[in-house]
Amino acid sequence: DAGITQSPRHKVTETGTPVTLRCHQTENHRYMYWYRQDPGHGLRLIHYSYGVKDTDKGEVSDGYSVSRSKTEDFLLTLESATSSQTSVYFCAISDNRGLREQYFGPGTRLTVT
Amino acid sequence: GQQLNQSPQSMFIQEGEDVSMNCTSSSIFNTWLWYKQEPGEGPVLLIALYKAGELTSNGRLTAQFGITRKDSFLNISASIPSDVGIYFCAGPNTQGGSEKLVFGKGTKLTVNP
Secondary structure (H helix, E strand, C coil): CCCEEEECCEEEECCCCCEEEEEEECCCCCEEEEEEEECCCEEEEEEEEEECCEEEECCCCCCEEEEEEECCEEEEEECCCCHHHCEEEEEEEECCCCCCCCEECCCEEEEEC | CCCCEEECCEEEEECCCCEEEEEECCCCCCCEEEEEECCCCCCEEEEEECCCCCEEEECCEEEEECCCCCEEEEEECCCCHHHCEEEEEEEECCCCCCCCEEECCCEEEEEEC
16 A cells, blocks of 8 residues: 555534645655545545645635645645535545556545534 | 546445446546545555556456547456445546546445345
8 A cells, every 4th residue: 555644534623714634655756636525526636736845726726725845745724614625635646657546545534514 | 628427326236246337538548547445445546557458457357448548447257245335437637737637426336245
């Protein structure tokens, strides 16, 4: 298994509070991704990173920001959580060899009340 | 944007039966990936296909890269209860940056003992 961990694994928070999710990898892969998974929508890309301090938006980036100050860590921040951001969040990594395989972390279940 | 259509959406089978599912697109893909996701876990990469016509096996799983490059198939032989999960196909986005993947919405497999 690829060395990917996510923290926390579960979180309940209130509307309007800031939340940060962390993804940590031990594979030294260049690319890191944040997805959300919701019933009926499948996996949707929020943001991704193609190197330290290099990030770009995905298809559902509104309300989310990311940061990558080290190769191994990719943070996803909800500046002011809303109930529509209740979801399961997955981090994924991919190497820089030209292949497009992505390896996923175990996920974080976030509930915004 | 690009879309991947998976069918069937769900399957209910008896243990020991063979399973077939497919993934189609209106556009060409140059890589096909098949993932399995079990409840409460992240998707796990099962098989990667890189060449039209390629047939690749992983234990009881066999996947094929369609000749037209617009489809892929996954077969599971002699199903067992631990095959339960959601199976996703994915491929690199050739319209918006191939470092991103396009995902199908999954085929949910239930195996009755």
